[in-house]
Amino acid sequence: MSSNKRAEIERLLDESYEIESILSTWQINGFVTPQELREGQERYQSWYARATPLVSEVTRDQFKNMYEGGVFIQRIKSFLGNPIEINQFYDSTQADSPIPKWTYPFSTTFLNSFHEQRCILQAEIYSVAEAAPILSELAEAFARFPSFLQVLQSSGRSNIPAPRIEREEDLQVLVGACLRLLYDDVRPEDYVPDYGGGRSRVDFLLPAVGIVVETKMTRKTLTDKKVGEELLIDWGRYTRHPDCRGIFALVYDPDRRLVNPAGLQSDLSQDQSNPATRVIVVR
Template identity: 75%
Template sequence: MSSNKRAKIENLIDESYQIESMLSTWQEDGVVSPERLRSGQECYQSWYMRAIPFISEVSREKFTDMYEGGMFIQRIKSFLFKPLEINQFHDPSQIDSPFSKWTHPYSTTFLDNFHTQRSLLQAEIYSVTEAAPILAELAEIFARFPSFLQVLQNSKKPNVPAPRIAKEEDLQVLVGACLRLMYDDVRPEDYVPEHGGGRSRVDFLLPAVGIVVETKMTRETLTDRKVGDELMIDWGRYARHPDCRGIFALVYDPDRKLINPAGLQADLTQNQNNPATRVLVVR
């Protein structure tokens, strides 16, 4: 990963929030001086031209379409150059008029499309981030998970209750708390885009690094082969998440149901895949 490239993308993302704030008041005020209009146009267009080189070819057409639009779909360009054009179908005498006052409303013509552009730019950070080192770091940290539990369970202080992991949901609570020691943004049960009429959820998403974290807890009916099969099925769904560049699976095996945990880890840890995957078994 080029740290210089990542820094430039992050600066563009930070700058996008400033542009969003600058343009958000145009239709609220109902008046935009020529100087403010020109300044806003120049700021956005400068940002746009500097962002395009960082957008991969597969995403560039979508990125430019969010600006250009077309004859029937008006996008950012229309808002920038005609932000105060009155919608001829708007009836101000109707409180619940189905038509906006503006021909090119800020929220739908600019903001929605700008958010898409920003998400495409954010995705480029994930594409230049090597997932394998992050997965290795998570594995190193969670390898100490049994020691962490032991300290809490051996505590004699009445106001420090020992955690009880009776089911997978209990495990998720503790894993989520640990992740928040490392990352500011930890999103539990983030949805994967619909596929085949169904929706699935990842246990945790770390959007800053593009990592999905999954938890499994063994039981009588969930041993070596079944754990591996379930992980592979889950990963096929998780890979469709737009922010997923790597998957870390923590398998908690307190009763030692797994016969060959080392083999499970080795077989399902793939650093060169997209997304990269890493399995850690703890007992």
């Protein structure tokens, strides 16, 4: 995560407690002036508008729902709309009335939802920070993938057939085997939620560390620009996977079809994004 994004999230978290302190007095006092109401609404709306783009796509709907609410569950939007509306079923003559005084109680319609939004923002700080070192470890391990293949293919033992990578499926078999040397739980072809009416799958998921692993093998019709485009399209789908905190892409280019592999790696490797991404080209 970039230092600027982290600093902005930390500022928003600090500001959230100030907003909570101001709005909590409305129902305690039992009244709020029109100016105080407007200022409080604008203060929260500004916070919400700045915070939403910083939340990853995976949790953005949840973050928005904490504001919007619905027909049966009232949340922040309802509280801000009329914080001192008295519940029509409230009986002030009962000391222990089972019906709350306010139609939109601060604790249940605002505070609980605001707390959830804070938790989502806090998770943004840690999720990317945790993924980047793991992506670096995977990149370091698979940088030696060509040496691994060379040893297997030049073993000189006729009774042990050397692996041949002729298709992307062959590559996936070997990558999957290597991943199992590093992690106990390696899930091939794990599906992501529905996307545009269809289901997509990732090549491998490492659920213990929240990393999606994708493989690409270059061919005559799959060179620099096309590889980059396909990876970006795939990543747009993978971000919907609830366990995805980082994406590692291994591009195998045995025939050296890529003109600028270093550029591809540099352009698509983003430690500061969420999910973090890392691309490595091996030949």
